[in-house]
Amino acid sequence: MNFTFQIASYNTFIIYFGHAIDPMVSKEVQKAYRALKNAMVQGILEIIPSYASLMVSYDVLKHDYEPLRARVESIILGAKPIDEKAKKIITIPTYYHPEVGLDLEAVAEEKNVTIEEIIALHVKQKYNVYAVGFAPGFAYLGELDLALASPRLANPRKAIPKGSVSIADRQTAVYPTQSPGGWKILGRTPIAMFDTAYEGLSLLHVGDLVQFEAISKAEFLKLGGVL
Amino acid sequence: MNGLMILNGGLQSSIQDAGRVGVSDIGLTQSGAMDELAFGYVQMLLGNAFNTSTIEIALGGLSFKAQGRVCIALGGADMGCTLNGQAISMWTTYNLMDGDILSFGFASAGHFAYVGVVGGFQTPKLYGSYSTSMKEGLGGIEGRKLSAGDFLACAPSQLKEKRYLKQEFVPNYGEEVNLRLVLGYQEALFDEAQKEAFFNTVYTYKGEGDRMGYRLSGEKIVPKVNGILSEPICYGAVQIPTHGEPIVLLKEHQTIGGYPKIGSVLSMDCFKLSQIKPGGRVRFKVISQNEAQAIAQAFYHFFRF
Numbered sequence A: 001m002n003f004t005f006q007i008a009s010y011n012t013f014i015i016y017f018g019h020a021i022d023p024m025v026s027k028e029v030q031k032a033y034r035a036l037k038n039a040m041v042q043g044i045l046e047i048i049p050s051y052a053s054l055m056v057s058y059d060v061l062k063h064d065y066e067p068l069r070a071r072v073e074s075i076i077l078g079a080k081p082i083d084e085k086a087k088k089i090i091t092i093p094t095y096y097h098p099e100v101g102l103d104l105e106a107v108a109e110e111k112n113v114t115i116e117e118i119i120a121l122h123v124k125q126k127y128n129v130y131a132v133g134f135a136p137g138f139a140y141l142g143e144l145d146l147a148l149a150s151p152r153l154a155n156p157r158k159a160i161p162k163g164s165v166s167i168a169d170r171q172t173a174v175y176p177t178q179s180p181g182g183w184k185i186l187g188r189t190p191i192a193m194f195d196t197a198y199e200g201l202s203l204l205h206v207g208d209l210v211q212f213e214a215i216s217k218a219e220f221l222k223l224g225g226v227l
Numbered sequence B: 001m002n003g004l005m006i007l008n009g010g011l012q013s014s015i016q017d018a019g020r021v022g023v024s025d026i027g028l029t030q031s032g033a034m035d036e037l038a039f040g041y042v043q044m045l046l047g048n049a050f051n052t053s054t055i056e057i058a059l060g061g062l063s064f065k066a067q068g069r070v071c072i073a074l075g076g077a078d079m080g081c082t083l084n085g086q087a088i089s090m091w092t093t094y095n096l097m098d099g100d101i102l103s104f105g106f107a108s109a110g111h112f113a114y115v116g117v118v119g120g121f122q123t124p125k126l127y128g129s130y131s132t133s134m135k136e137g138l139g140g141i142e143g144r145k146l147s148a149g150d151f152l153a154c155a156p157s158q159l160k161e162k163r164y165l166k167q168e169f170v171p172n173y174g175e176e177v178n179l180r181l182v183l184g185y186q187e188a189l190f191d192e193a194q195k196e197a198f199f200n201t202v203y204t205y206k207g208e209g210d211r212m213g214y215r216l217s218g219e220k221i222v223p224k225v226n227g228i229l230s231e232p233i234c235y236g237a238v239q240i241p242t243h244g245e246p247i248v249l250l251k252e253h254q255t256i257g258g259y260p261k262i263g264s265v266l267s268m269d270c271f272k273l274s275q276i277k278p279g280g281r282v283r284f285k286v287i288s289q290n291e292a293q294a295i296a297q298a299f300y301h302f303f304r305f
Helices: A023-039 A065-077 A104-111 A115-123 A217-222 B036-046 B192-200 B267-274 B289-304
Strands: A004-009 A012-016 A044-049 A053-058 A089-094 A127-132 A139-142 A157-160 A164-168 A171-174 A179-181 A184-188 A209-214 B003-009 B012-016 B054-058 B062-067 B070-076 B092-096 B101-103 B112-117 B151-153 B176-183 B203-209 B213-217 B237-239 B247-249 B261-265 B280-287
Touching: A004 A065, A004 B176, A004 B261, A012 A065, A023 A044, A023 A053, A023 A065, A023 A127, A053 A065, A065 B289, A089 A184, A104 A115, A104 A184, A115 A184, A115 A209, B003 B012, B003 B101, B036 B054, B036 B070, B036 B092, B036 B112, B036 B267, B036 B289, B176 B267, B176 B289, B192 B280, B261 B267, B267 B289, B280 B289
Parallel strands: A089 A209, B176 B280
Antiparallel strands: A004 A012, A012 A053, A044 A053, A127 A139, A127 A209, A139 A171, A157 A179, A164 A171, A164 A184, B003 B062, B003 B151, B012 B054, B054 B112, B062 B101, B070 B092, B070 B112, B176 B261, B203 B213, B203 B280, B213 B247, B237 B247, B237 B261
């Protein structure tokens, strides 16, 4: 696959692998991200992946743009393909119910289906982690079934509760902490998305696969969930 | 215990070092000192390594009492600092004795000041940095601004000679700042007329800003597209949201975003921008990546040897 380098600032460049949310493009980003992380080049400060791009910033006392660009290019060209079967699958237990899924009824109504059908659509597939950002541990997951795709709220909420399992267009995500936001909420998970006890701090990383699992209220509470 | 007892936290004082590195890929902001120039001089006066923790004071109002003997250095905006009620000057070191009280008023020019101690403060280190991220509630003292009753421990220290920053190095915090910008990124999303307008406008900073970024008011620039696929963002990026007014992203910028960017302001000019007061005027001018890199290399050579 082709990729292009663009200068972003005096010590940062961005590599584009495409310009759309596309599992094939994401795969190339993941491949390059992993290869660059593993190469552990001294003086590279940040390697940030997103849907179709990867940003690299570096210490200007250790690198000049052109030689580093060439080195990064050769690392990416030599990157090994991602073994899809070896991908980490993370299950996120979720209590789907209007008492925590504040938009569950509205989304069901919008789609003219039952709440059970909405839940079934959300749990049936594995999602790719396309990017982690916005807030620590906030993972952008895709792609949502078209039948479930729903736009953001016209008026974003001032406080979305921690652990809210939400959707926006063809993406889904879990809010790691209480924060403002416009995604529609289907349910809540009792597990932490961001914790200093986690290796790598975030539960989810770009390249992981995620599956939601419907749990009962009793299980939610047993796992430490807060209503 | 040796250290500083906070008597009044002021408007927003926090523990900051050079920032958090290598965790942007899980969404943590870099944070760190908003003005690395003033921060760097403070470290230099104390003989500290560049990346040492300090107190960053925004606007003013901080006061503290020394416990034991603590050598401090002050740099940044002049906030009418007093030592036991006597006016003292910035950009120099002071050997504080047990019970000495330092108080800051409010800045008339500039926005941020730094208080450093020899060896830095012994606050908890989180993911490789002492910096507080206000937005995330992480780092520093419980992820928050300093408040009365906080105790910042540090090693006992006294410097034999008082050290000053030479007058010729003392920054002048004016009402105008020129920001040198490396074009790039989504430059192509802006047409020639928009770019011309952007570079010919004198923008005003109306105080709509915080550690995340400063919004500038003036000529509205409307890019050809409304938004872009969310992508990583760097320090200094000039984002043009739908309202058309540029936002320069600073130390607590989000790591990923979907607004078009015209380019990125050279970090050393972001430091100057951080110090501007509401009502300050801002202009952009283009600089090549090569020139920008050379300026940054000279800056960090100076402070990191």
